Amino acid sequence: MIRLRANARPIAEAPLLALPRFAATMNVEVFTRRLARLRLVARHIDKHLSSQLRLDELADIAHMSRFHFERVFKAYAGESPLGRVRRLRLLAARRRIEEGTGESLLQLALDSGYASAEAFSRAFRAVHGISPSQLQQQTRQMPAVRIVKLQGQEIQYVPFEGVLDDALHPFEELRAYAMLREIPRERRKGWSVLLEGGRDAWRGHARLQAGLMSAPLGGHIPGLEVGHLPDGEYAVIRIAASMDTPPIEHLAEVVGRQTDRSLRSAPILRCFHNSTYLPAESERCFDVYLPVA
Template identity: 55%
Template sequence: MKVDTYTRKLTRLRKVASHVDAHLGESMCLDELAGIAHMSRFHFERVFNEYSGETPVARVRRLRLALARQRIEAGGVGSLLDLAFDSGYNSAEAFSRAFRAAHGLPPSAVRPQAQTPSPIRIEFLQGQAIQYIPFRGQLGCGITPFDELRAHALIAGIPRERRKGWCVQLSGDMNDSGSEVELQAALQSDKLGQHIPGLEQGQLPDGHYAVLRVSGGFGIPAHADLGARIAAETSWKILPDAPLLRCFHNSAYLPAGFERQFDLYVPVAA
C-alpha cells in the first residue's frame, strides 16, 4: 500500500475516534462510525481493530468507564445511577459490574483526588538521532504529519514497541489550529534499528531542558506562563526561539483526548 493511501486511512480512523470522544454520552452504531470512515461496516470494524487493538464498541465502553472514573476522582459526581446512565448503562448494578471488571474495584472504592500540576525537572538531553517527516503549515484539527510518519513505520514493518515518537516544534503555536507551525514528526532512530524509506534524518537538539508531564491533549501553557513557572520552581530561564520537544507516552494509537500524555521539553539556561 502506498504511504499516502495508508495516511488517508489512518486520518479517517482518527476522525472516527474524535467523533467517538465527542459523543460518548450519546448512542452510537457501527454503521454511523463506518460512514464517517467511508468504509463498509465489516471492513471498518476489522481495520479499526487491527490498528487500535480494540473494536469500536469496546473503545466506546472503555472510554465511558475511564471517563466515569475521572469524574469520580474529580469529585463532581451525583448519584451512582446518574453516572450509570451517563456511561450507557441501564442500572447502577450493571454499571458497577462493568466498572469493577475494567478498573479492578467498584465505583464506591474510588476516592476524589486533588488535581495538582506535575513537577518540573531539569534534564540534560543528549543529542539523539531521529527520522522524521518535516511539516510547515496549519495543522487545523488534524495531525496529518504524525499519521504520515506512522504510515511509513507500519509499511516498513516496525513493531509498535520500537516506534518512540517525538515532535520537534521549530516555530509557531500548536495551541492555535489556525497558526502556521513548522515541526518535525519524528521517531527515535536507535529504537527503529533501520532506516525507513521516505523519512529524513536528523537529531534531537541536545542541551538542558525543563521537563513536565502534560495530560489531556496536545495543548501546553502559554510561553509566558511556562517561563514564569519554570523560573519560580527551578530558577532556570527559557531559551528564546529554541525548539520545544514533545516525547509521547501513549501506548495506544488512538487515545482519547483525556488519555493523551507527553513530556514537554522546554530548552532552558541557568
C-alpha cells in the first residue's frame, strides 16, 4: 500500500514562475498526484508500443484535455507523447537486435512503424548513433563490479514503507517538493536508501528513504526529513535497461565472483542516472551500492 504523508503541505516560499504553468498553483500532494498520472501515461505507452496509440486515449488516462495534455507532458518529459512512442519503438528494436532474435531489418522496420528498412536504419542511427547492422556485430558484456569508498553525506528525503512493486510515489513526492521549490534538475541527484527488505526487496515489502543530496540544494526544503547516506565501502553494479534489479542474493554472488568481498549488514543504496523524468523500464539506468566487508 502506498502511504501518503500526513505532513505534506503547500510550499509558497519560493516563486513558481519558472515551473510549467500547470504546477504554479498546486501544493505538494496535488502536484505529486499530477506527476503520478503522467507516469501512468508513460507506462501505458511502454506496455502498448505494438498497438495504435491515440492522443485522445492518452489524455483520458492523464485526466486532461488533449491540448493541455500535450503541453504538460512535453514540459515534464522533454518530448511529445508520440515522440516517446517513436523513440521507444526504436529502443525495442535495439533490444531485439542485442538479444539476437535473427529478425530481418524489414521486419524490425515494420514493427517500429517504418515503411522500409532504409527509413528505419536512418531513424535508428539518429537515435542510437549506430546502424542496426553495426549493432548486430557487437556483443553484450556482463556488468563489472567496482569497489568504492563512500563518504557519509547529508540527504533530505521522503520515507516510505510498504510494498514497492511498481510504486514510485515516494520519488514522485520528493520530486514535487524539489520542483515546487524551483531546485534546478542538475542539482537533484536521486538516491534510494533501502533500510529493510526481504529476499527480493525491489518487488516486495520494504522500508526506504527517497532522498536528494543536501549540499547542492542550497538549504533545507520544508516538508522533507533530514538524514545521511551511510558511509563505508560498497560494491557498485551498474544496472541498465530495466528497473527489475536482480534479487540481493544474486547480486551478492556476482560480487563474490568478481571480487574478494562479501556483503555486510547495512542499508543498500541506489543512485539514479536517467536524464529524463519518465524513462521507460527498458532505458532506466542506476547504480546499486552493496555494502561490503
